[in-house]
Amino acid sequence: MQNVPHGRILWYPGQLTPNASVEATAAYQTVKLNVLRLTGTADSQRNARLAKVRGALCCPACRADLLDFPSFLRCSSCSAEYPVRDGKIYFIEVPNATDELDSVKYRLKKALGKAYYSVGIAVFAPTFPFNYRAAVLRFVEPDKQLVIDIGAGNHRIDQRIVTIDLFDYVATDIVCDLSSLPFRDESVDAFISRSVLEHVPRLTQICKNLARATRKNGLAAHLIPFMFPFHASPHDYQRLTHIGAATLFPGFELLEQRNATGPFTLLTLLLTELFAVIFSLGNERPKAFLYLTFCLIFFPIKFLDFPFVGRPSMLGIAPTIFTVTRKTRSQTPCPL
Incomplete structure (x- = not known):
């Protein structure tokens, strides 16, 4: 052939x-x-x-x-x-998870599949359940557009959306590293992600590459943590304010921004992290399992966030922020 x-x-x-x-x-x-x-x-x-x-x-x-x-x-x-x-x-060799908690999460994602997200994240995780799928589909049309979910893990939000990840999950379509993006200039209609960009080194360069591969009038829709404890997957490098998230991609304009979680998620996160640190006596291996245990104890608190989600006044103390921007102009291709 x-x-x-x-x-x-x-x-x-x-x-x-x-x-x-x-x-x-x-x-x-x-x-x-x-x-x-x-x-x-x-x-x-x-x-x-x-x-x-x-x-x-x-x-x-x-x-x-x-x-x-x-x-x-x-x-x-x-x-x-x-x-x-x-x-x-x-496009790469699949790396090994190095952080203890990340290793536990990786094994759970592989073992539980969709249930890790539909039950583990939505119910027992310390963050208020944000409908990421609905938020994304308000802005993109996967039937007509090429939409790439970066760092999707083992969770496919829509069968029409292409998933990429550093790790080889069942739901992954392309295994690659965001630092070496395998997409042509202005070839993708939208890049989306959920709690991914905090885990990449050289964020500015990676965002320039994502912008390079995005078509003019294409979208960037990303859920990014702000007031959130350290969590490696496999590494954790930065946090962004709502202003930082809005200006992350060169040549893009802000379409929408809202806090996906609120003050009671922040309280749940702090309590879970604090008790895991105290009872693990500084040992990372038991801390990973204790963290999950305290999630089961404190998770009901997060549901008190319901009246505080989606409010501009809460952006300054938001654990996570959902930001949608649109590419308004082409840019000079990024160097390799």
Whole structure:
């Protein structure tokens, strides 16, 4: 089968016009067959996501086009190869979790799958349950747009949204590092994330790269912590005020901003962290399990946040803030 440089293809399956040339039609069919062959799975939804994102992908090392082979993608310029297994693309080797609490969370995410989020996070976590899916879908149309959920973990909020993560979860479509983003310039309609950007080093450079890969009038919708204890996943580098979150992406304008959690979430977080530190006697391994234990004790307090969520006056003491911005102008491509 002929190899097609998909990095040059900027249309998605189903978008060929009736007057498309014979060459374009043949290329489309080749892309479609290559994508289905690469996945090696009957999961039509995963196939559709991979086909949808394929035209936006490039080599993360040099940003050149990628060529398809039966079990990997190869850069047309630097010849770097990226495995494709079970319908997933691996741009990096999967790292190991290094923090004790993060290791516990990682094992729970792998073991519990969706229940980790629908029960563990929504009910027992120390933060007020924020409807991230509903908040995102107010601004994006996954049927028509390429939406990338960065650092999605094992939680897929919508079958039409492509997920990327540093770790290889069941729900992950592309395994990559945000510091080497595998997307072409202005190829993505929206990047979204939930409690991810605090975990990345060199945040300014990574946000410039996310902005680079976002189309003009594309969106950035991110839930970011502010008044929140340290939590590694696998590392924890920064917090952002509402002003910092609103100005994070160069060339973007603010569309909406609200506190996703309030003062009683902050109280729950502080109590959980304090008691875990005291009873662990400074030992990280028991602290991870004690933290989860005290979550089970203090979690009901967070539900008192109900009247305080979504209020501008609470942004100054908000544990987490949801910010939506829109790209208004193109920018100079970021250096590699």
